[in-house]
Amino acid sequence: MPKLITNGLNFHYQQAGSGPDVVLIHGVTGDLSIWFLSQAMGVLSQSFRVTAYDLRGHGYSDVTPTGYTSADQAGDALAIIDALEIDRAMLVGHSFGAVIAMHTALLAPERIEALVVSDPSFPALRHLEDLSRWGHWQNFREEAAQAGVTLSDEHWYDLGRFFDQVSHLDGDQLLRFRQAVGLPGFNRLMRLAPTTCGADAKEIAGLTEDLIRSVTQPVLGLFGEFSPFLATADYLAEHLAHCVKELVPGAKHRAPEENAAKFVDLVYEYLLTQQPRAQMVRSTR
Amino acid sequence: MISVRPEAEILGDIASILSTQLGVQSSSSIDLETRFFADLGLASIDAVVLGEAIQNHYNRRLPFNELMAEIGRRANRDLSIGELVAFVSEHL
Numbered sequence: 001m002p003k004l005i006t007n008g009l010n011f012h013y014q015q016a017g018s019g020p021d022v023v024l025i026h027g028v029t030g031d032l033s034i035w036f037l038s039q040a041m042g043v044l045s046q047s048f049r050v051t052a053y054d055l056r057g058h059g060y061s062d063v064t065p066t067g068y069t070s071a072d073q074a075g076d077a078l079a080i081i082d083a084l085e086i087d088r089a090m091l092v093g094h095s096f097g098a099v100i101a102m103h104t105a106l107l108a109p110e111r112i113e114a115l116v117v118s119d120p121s122f123p124a125l126r127h128l129e130d131l132s133r134w135g136h137w138q139n140f141r142e143e144a145a146q147a148g149v150t151l152s153d154e155h156w157y158d159l160g161r162f163f164d165q166v167s168h169l170d171g172d173q174l175l176r177f178r179q180a181v182g183l184p185g186f187n188r189l190m191r192l193a194p195t196t197c198g199a200d201a202k203e204i205a206g207l208t209e210d211l212i213r214s215v216t217q218p219v220l221g222l223f224g225e226f227s228p229f230l231a232t233a234d235y236l237a238e239h240l241a242h243c244v245k246e247l248v249p250g251a252k253h254r255a256p257e258e259n260a261a262k263f264v265d266l267v268y269e270y271l272l273t274q275q276p277r278a279q280m281v282r283s284t285r
Numbered sequence: 286m287i288s289v290r291p292e293a294e295i296l297g298d299i300a301s302i303l304s305t306q307l308g309v310q311s312s313s314s315i316d317l318e319t320r321f322f323a324d325l326g327l328a329s330i331d332a333v334v335l336g337e338a339i340q341n342h343y344n345r346r347l348p349f350n351e352l353m354a355e356i357g358r359r360a361n362r363d364l365s366i367g368e369l370v371a372f373v374s375e376h377l
Contacts, residue, residue, distance in 0.1 A: 033329035037357030042350040059330045184328030
């Protein structure tokens with residue numbers, strides 16, 4: 001299993017293809033397998049050298065008790081890029097992975113050429129969003145309530161509260177919750193729950209509204225057609241120097257799963273516009 | 286292409302890899318019907334790591350991308366060990 005040690009930690013990564021570098025960053029509670037399930041690795045590696053890694057606390061990377069803010073994990077991303085001797089890269093991030101990607105681009109603008117941010121929710125832009133637009137949240141809240149975990153609309157973004165409650169479930173409640181989310185998901189959550197990941201994910205950590213607006217790299221803001229974060233989509237398109245917005249038809253917050261084919265096509269097309277020298281190879285999908 | 290390895294041997298190799306590299310406790314009771322996720326409690330990330338381990342074991346690149354994409358297309362996103370054995374056998 002490909003692993004590298006950097007920033008004092010073991011990170012699991014996968015790499016494929018050749019050409020300009022692209023780095024894929026998954027979201028909280030996920031792992032790099034989403035890039036395989038969605039065929040992002042297979043398609044993008046036709047024209048690019050694609051690297052995907054598991055965030056700390058996720059997949060087969062080391063779990064740490066702390067260090068999950070976007071600033072911390074942007075540091076991880078840069079350490080990984082250094083360790084793999086990647087000089088400059090385009091970043092594709094989903095959900096909190098997109099927040100990490102943007103923070104990375106702002107910390108090291110000379111290293112990051114372009115960004116695809118898929119359904120990000122930035123802590124500094126939380127005030128833009130109206131949770132009532134997210135039907136999925138209401139369903140999830142009902143399922144969680146049946147398992148004894150209370151999630152409030154007021155703190156919908158507060159993964160910390162969620163993890164805290166999950167950590168304190170016992171006996172029957174634990175079994176019901178485990179049945180509701182499935183064993184693999186449950187194991188992932190139980191591993192993350194004792195860490196500061198939940199609390200850190202809502203920290204601005206230096207990624208302020210002003211800093212977000214100062215991004216100069218080209219950005220594709222890719223959002224599900226029914227995403228709960230469409231106000232963020234409009235904001236980025238309006239305020240960033242070079243941001244275009246695209247919607248993934250039929251998707252909510254998880255476009256790489258909900259409409260993988262269209263998601264990957266939009267990412268691939270955009271990356272090719274940023275790197276015309278990359279060989280364009282159309283696969284039959 | 287005729288595989289030089291019988292499927293029973295491939296099944297044994299996979300069970301061994303699951304035990305030694307993925308920490309699967311019940312590898313002695315794995316058969317062709319065993320489901321990767323529902324029965325073994327593994328996740329898609331484990332499938333990625335298992336694919337890597339199988340390729341290292343046979344010292345051969347195998348088109349695991351296709352298999353992962355197939356899993357991604359399924360509603361239940363699961364795979365039986367029998368399907369995995371057949372895939373490996375076909376491509377060795």
